[in-house]
Amino acid sequence: MTTSLIETERSLVTKVAKGLLKCLDTRDAHEFTRCHIQNSVNIHYSKLQHLWFQLPAKQVPLVVVEDGIHGIDENEQGTCGSQLKDRGWLVEKSIIANESLWNWCRENGFLEEGTSKQVLFSPSPHLAAVIDKIETAFAPKKTARVLDIGCGSGRDLAWLCFRSKFQWMVSALDAEKRAINRFTDFFEQLNLESRVEDACVAKVDQNGLWTLYTREGKRVTDQEGLTTASFLSSNFRFNESEKFDLILQIRFLNRALLKDTAEMLNKNGFLFLCTFTDDGKTVYEYPKTQDHRLQKGEIKKLVAKLDGLELVCDDIGYIEDGRPVEVVLIQKTN
Ligand SMILES: C[S@@+](CC[C@H](N)C(=O)[O-])C[C@H]1O[C@@H](n2cnc3c(N)ncnc32)[C@H](O)[C@@H]1O
Incomplete structure (x- = not known):
């Protein structure tokens, strides 16, 4: 099966699936439930402004999976990943959700269905x-x-x-x-x-x-x-x-x-x-x-x-x- 996933994305997705890197997925809940990277956590882009406390500490590396259209604040430029970066989070990369991503995840056993089973935040x-x-x-x-x-x-x-x-x-x-x-x-x-x-x-x-x-x-x-x-x-x-x-x-x-x-x-x-x-x-x-x-x-x-x-x-x-x-x-x- 052909994929257009670049090497950096493959490497980051692998780390997420192995629990070595945190991943925030900002898509609609039903899309997340249908398929997501194993270990990622869903918080819808429209809710992020009220749920900062659920994100990891700002110095913790984070990958964002998003639809490539929506941002946290529609009055600002960019999508969720870049807006989080602007607010000081250590976003390693934004990955746009598409069929190539899901196919590659499926081939490698990194695809998961259902609701979030992890959290992004850390305790004291x-x-x-x-x-x-x-x-x-x-x-x-x-x-x-x-x-x-x-x-x-x-x-x-x-x-x-x-x-x-x-x-x-x-x-x-x-x-x-x-x-x-x-x-x-x-x-x-x-x-x-x-x-x-x-x-x-x-x-x-x-x-x-x-x-x-x-x-x-x-x-x-x-x-x-x-x-x-x-x-x-x-x-x-x-x-x-x-x-x-x-x-x-x-x-x-x-x-x-x-x-x-x-x-x-x-x-x-x-x-x-x-x-x-x-x-x-x-x-x-x-x-x-x-x-x-x-x-x-x-x-x-x-x-x-x-x-x-x-x-x-x-x-x-x-x-x-x-x-x-x-x-x-x-x-x-x-
Ligand atoms: C800095 S926050 C810490 C929250 C949480 N323990 C944490 O570490 O994320 C302090 C919390 O104590 C609450 N608080 C402050 N004074 C209080 C009081 N006199 N009685 C009860 N709660 C109080 C505040 O509303 C606030 O949610």
Whole structure:
């Protein structure tokens, strides 16, 4: 069979099919379902503007399969691949979907049908680095409950749900209704609804007290100024005998909440905290104040004051743009 696929395209498609390179396919869902490169992920060009969080980090190489006509923003020049490049993504190549591509993929066993079975986004690399340690601590149990405070779109929760050897049941919390609505859509799109136990729009204040909001963003008047325990027991599957095995606070800091950590966790459960810090070297603008930046030695002092908690690790890491974060793992010991 003749093909007009150039050598570079063949090599990139092979890498995608082998799971060595990420591939975004921006065509219509029905065309993607009919045929696509194995391991590629479908996000329609018209939805990309609302789904940046589902893309890989900007420095991760990416191939885009597209129809060669449509862009992300019709007021801009170019198609999806070039518009993503203009926005800073590392697009190795745009490949136009055509019969030559599918024939070549078919001949080489790289053709797949159906919906996306992969995701493009990556979790917090710092969470990924400690997750085996966390799951191993729960052995022989193979299922556990996680609560993400300040979950955003739920990227880390979704990633946990894709762990193959361990089943995570998730609960999500964020002060922004947009975040929780996005989380809900995201989990629906990934067919992960059965993994969600609870999701709430709620805000914790500087004293560690909670206020619940509706999904439309209205304050719920009988759910204001609640302690963590009473807020969780009214709105989550949470009681004396059913607590969380893992609490995530990623790029979110509320010092007052730390004192409630032991109360929220099952025995041997963990708090994973990864938040901006002053490392004494890096100068950065946002977040501006110490309210959102841990200070050197602060976590050690805070944990030392809390009963039943042990600091398992406390390291400095860096996020994609070079800002320093403190990566902290705390375990409940009794
Ligand atoms: C920088 S984002 C991080 C999101 C997510 N954890 C991640 O790493 O992608 C911080 C999140 O915390 C939420 N947040 C900020 N203050 C909050 C508060 N007081 N109570 C609950 N959520 C809050 C924000 O709405 C936002 O979604």
